[in-house]
Every structure is written in structure tokens, then in C-alpha cells.
Amino acid sequence: MKFKRILALILCCMLFSGCWDRIEIDKKIFISTIGIDAGKDIGKEKEQLKNIKPYDPFQERIENKKLSITYGFPDISEMGPGKSGTAKDQFMVVDASSMEDADVKAAGKSSRSIFLGHTKLIVISSSILEAPDTFKEIVDYLNRNPSLNKMMNVVVAEGKAEDFIKYTPNTEKNIETFISGLMEASKKNATILPLTLNEMLVLLDENGSALIPKISMEKDKGKNEVVLSGVAVIKNYALKGFLTPVEVSDVELLRGKLKGGKKVIYLNNHPLDYSIDGVEREIKLYGDKNKLQFNINISLEGQIKGYYIDDDINSKEKLGEIEKDLGMAITQECDIIAKMLQREFGVDPIGLREYLEKHNPSLWKQVKGNWEEVYKNASIVTNVDVKARRIGISK
Template sequence: MNKKRYLLLLYCLLITMLTGCWDNVPIEDRGFVIGSAIDLKDGKVDGNYDLTLTNQFVVPPGLNSPMNGGSGGKAFMNLSGSGDSVFAIDQEMASLTSKMPFFEHLKLLVVSDELLETPHLFADVLDVFVRDKEMRRGVKVVAAKGEAKDILGIQPENEQLPAVYINNLLEVSMKKTNLFKPMHVGDIHQMLLTNSSFIIPYVIAAKNKVDYKGGAIFHGYEDKLVGFLDEKEMTALNLVNGDTHGGTITFTYDGDLITFKINNAKSDVKLDTKDPESINITVDIGVEGGIAEVFGNKNLNNSQTLSEIEKEISKQIETMTGQTIARTQKEMNADIFAFDQKLNERHYHTWQKIKDNWDHGENLFAKSNIRVNAKAHVRTAGASEKVEGNRKE
């Protein structure tokens, strides 16, 4: 009896001792990939697209840390490889470095506009970023003008790692200016699954920074890039979607330039589906904010002026959003305002009937009437009434 028990114990020990430690890779042997860029190298070769994958590996000793005082070397290393399958290139890359590629810290995926314009290719390429167990759904996706790998090659001045630089740019600076909302692999996955259209931040590489060019519109049904929005149109888009906590609107009032800073915006979409052939959509936008900058020496501290300014801001917003909506309806025919989702939620039966003719077929989205009502509220005119006294006319 006792002997059996000891044998059992021995087996348990052997199992752990002999097989244990699998998956054990010391942290210093990991090659942390923090950014990936995918370019389209050539058109179809033997029925498959020829892709170029560039991975940005972190070189930890190159990072300035107080202990090792920064060895002066580069903090990152970009490696490129070509092939048909993204995963196959990743595997191939393992033979190029002394470390095991490790994707759990991947922050950024850059995709070239050329690749996005090729129908269905983006969804195919994205598969490995959704399927592989090391991939995280929080990876941010940006579209690049020209070569995507150039984005990973920039030399930012305040950050050591280009991928981290862009990641922080998307997170921090955009939180303030509200130019683009980061798009994650998980979000895109969801959009692709429902064939919805969406916006990817669109950037171009400069020497030591990236330039923001607006947003790239990805058409869900056509499964490719169909057009671009500029910065102003992006602000309009965010106002319609109602998830704005920043951004500015500049306009002239009484001959002087005034800049209004948006603090908070809410939007309410009302859908009228009596006539499925021509759906009436009303968007009510409520904007709150303050006057950030005033040229001239007007005193804004009276309710009359303020309400006039509020009216002017509302008008600006209505024009701005109206133009943007018209462009997306006419030029791109892409519902980036998620009206399709709202129809699905609130008018399910109607949506079931029209969903195959929304942004394709009969193009009901382009035919729908969209009206925007804006209501701006100026919370504060700033800390000071004016900068100088009366001006000589």
C-alpha cells in the first residue's frame, strides 16, 4: 500500500519534472513585435497577391532606461519579408532574428492604400491578426499613403519607437483634437462581419513624424477603399456620430475670426421609415463648448452676442455635416454614420427588407433624405473679456 503511494508520488513528480517548463521562453529571448506594416508588392502572381510584411522588433537594450544608461544603439529594428501568406512571412522572419517573434505586444498595423483598394484583400490579410492566439484585438489599424513600411521607418524625436509614437498619437493627441478615432482590429473584424462601412485613420510618413491626412473610407459591401475624408469632414463625421470630446470650429462673426472649442457633443438620430424607398433621417446634434479664441475686440459677455454666436456655430455645423453627408451619399455611397446599424436595431423588419439595397443595389442610402439640426451652447467665453481696449477704426 505504502509502496504504491510512493510510486504514485514519484510518477506525479516525473510528469512535472520531465515535461514541465514547456512554453517557457525567457523574456530576453522574445522578439517583441510592436508594429507591422503590410504592402502590396505585386499584383496577382499564380493567383495570389505578393505581399511585403514589415515587422518592427523592439531592441530592449537600445531603450533608454536609467539602469543601463542607454547604449546609444537603435531601439528598434525593422525586418521585411515577402510572400503570399502573412503568417508564412512571420515564420520566415524568425530565421532572420536571433529571437522568437512575439506578437502579444503588437500595437499597430499599418496597411497601404494600394492594398486597401484591392477588393477583398484587406479582409484576407486581417485573418491572421484575428485568428492567431498571440494576436490581440486591441491592435490599432492605420492606412498609409504610399508605402506602409515607411510609416514604421520614421524617426520621431520624442519617442524611441515609431510604433509607440503612432500608438500614442492616436490615443492621446487625438483625444484632445478629436481628429481620428483609433480603429482596432476587433472593431474592424466586427464591421467586416456585418459588411458595414467604416473609417480608418489615414496617415503619410514624413521625416520625423507622420502627417495626418484624414480618414480612409472602407466600403463594407464592396470590401475595398472607396475614398477619403479630410480633417474638417472628419470633425463633421464625429459630430454626427456624437462621440466628440474635442475639436474646434472656426468661423467669422461680424467680420472677426472666432474659434469655438467643442467640449462635448451629443447626437440623436431619428429614423422615419414610412417610405422604405426614401427614408427620412433626422440628426439632432447638441454641442457644448467654449470660445477659445477671438480676433478683434468684441466683448462677448452679453447674452445677445452669445446667442448670435451660438446660432452661427449651429449654422456652421449644419453646413459642415450636410456637405459631408452629401459627399458620402453621392461620391462614395458608403454609410459611415452607422445608420444601417440603427435601422437594424430600431426598425428590424424594414431593415430586413431593404438591407440588400442599402449601399448597393438600389442604393437606398444615397436616396435617403438626411437632415441635420444643430444646437450649440457656449458655456464660457473664456477667462478674459478682451485683450486690448478700443481700436482705432
């Protein structure tokens, strides 16, 4: 009986010991946004470090500022009972040799503990993607750091990431809330391709390629405005180019993942808007290891949202002509985008490799050692069938 009491006491001590590393909430900085820019020493590593040996002492004294990291965090004085649920961001900028070095230097600049578990957005400058080896170092850090929120959004900035981090939108108090809202609206806007950190890491781990949403700064009535549209195309951890918003929607069509959006054709000099409600995609494979042919058949369902009141499109014949014109126009768009991805960028966001590996493993074994060349020379044929199920309220 005495033994049971002692055992119960020991278990209580083990289970209700409390948190050994507890830090009061007002002693933490909750990083909400991270911006990664190229520092002044990027690209100079070989020259600066050519005489440094791995066993040399005091290597931390070497000033190699190849990264400029901007940390955004909410002003907690604006949060609390009776106040808004969001707060304006404050900022901290550090020059560093690596992401971990930046975290350490940021901690040295603040009297509070740096916490990365609530980060919502990471902004990568396009200049970083012009230095693939440095980007690989960043990806390795993002992979290894267990405290990072892997569900945060990732975007590429066309310009300096720091400028975007410090931008205050008209409708929100900080950039991360603004971008998150736009990402959530992607179901209605096919030009936005949302991407989380975890998704980016998986894509890069497969073959070093990914499509990352792009943000840019545009002038609107004399004021700078952040726009999220298009994607940056990454191949072998380097920036290959950008796709426009219209091209992004066609990529989503080819992937069979389009959740909404619209297409426009001009009929008798008037725009006809076709709103897409549903997408079905089917891939068929022909040929052998010497020449592959992928047929991508896409079925669209949607409705006509707007045209021209003086022209009657209610007849079956007229509607059939419109469906045919839409199908031909979208098919040609998809053909152009598929060839661009294949020959200009050399990336496969459509999933043709995955289809081949899953549905014809014996053929995949024959070509996997030379997949990039096989993919580049493959024939990709698209066909889009359009159905206008509804044409709105008629006379």
C-alpha cells in the same frame, strides 16, 4: 490513506509541471510593429497561377512575392536596469505570398523565436487596399491568428508602409510609441479617429466597410514628418478615398462620439474659436420602405476660447447671434459630409442601419435585402443647436 497520498502526488505533477514550451526571453524577438506593402507580384496572380491545379505537387516552390512585410522590434540591448523604458527599433523585411508565409520566412532569417503577442501597431499601405482580394487574405490571417494582439492600433499609410515603420520621430524612439501617443490624445483632437485591430475586424466583418486612421509624410523645414490625420474610407475591402481632418470631426459629430475639438467661424474678419465640451445626438426616423428620412439632431455645449478684444460679445443678444451662426455653419458641414458618405462612398459610419434595425425591426425586414440602395436614396437631414456656456474671463 495510501490512495490519498498517491492522488495528491499525481495532482502535484499535473499542476506544477512547469511550462513545456518555455523559451528564454533573450531568445525571442518581440515584434512591435508590422508594415504591409504591395510586393512586385501583386495583381499578377491570375497570370502566374492560371495553370496551377490544387493537387499539383511542390506548390511552395512557386515564387509569388505579392507582399512585402516589414517587422519592427526593439533592440533589447537598450533596455534594462538604469536604462530607458523604450528602445530604438530594428527591422526585418521579407517578401512573401501571404502573411503566414512572411512569418515563416522571418523566423528563418533570425536565430530567435518570433513573438507577435506584444505588437502595438500595424501599418497597411494604401497600395494594398487597391487590391481587395489580397486585403481579404490579410484580414483572414489577422482574424485567425490567435497570437496577435487584437488591441494593437491600425493605420493606413499614404505611401510605402516600410518608410513609416523605419521613421524615427523627434519626441520618441520608435513609430509605434509616437502613434500610440497621438491616438491617446484623440480626446482633445477631434481630427484623430483611433482604431484597434479588433474594431477594424468587427467593422469589416459586418459589411466590408471601415474608416481607418491615415498617416502621411509631409515636408517641414526640409525634413520629412509623419502626420496622423484624416481617415481612409474602405468599402467592400477596397479604398474608396480619404476624409480630411475637418471632415473626420464632422463624422464624429454625426456619430455623437465627438470627445473634444473645436470649430472656427470668422466674425468681422476675425477668427472665433469655439471649444466643444459636450455632444448629444438624437436620430428620428420617418417614411416607409419606398423612402426613408433620418433626422439627426445634435446639441453642442462648449465655450468661446478666443476672438477679438475690441469687440464686445458679452451681451445676450451678441452671444445668441454667435450661437446661431455656429449652428448654421456646423449644420451645413454635417449635411455635406452625410451626403458624401451616403452617395460618394456608400458607407454608413453614422449608424443609421443599426438605428433602423434596433428601433424599427419590422421596417428593417422590409428593406434589409436592398439596404445599400435604400440607404443611398434616403433623405438625411441634420440640425445642430449650439450653446456657448462660457466665454472665458471677461472685463
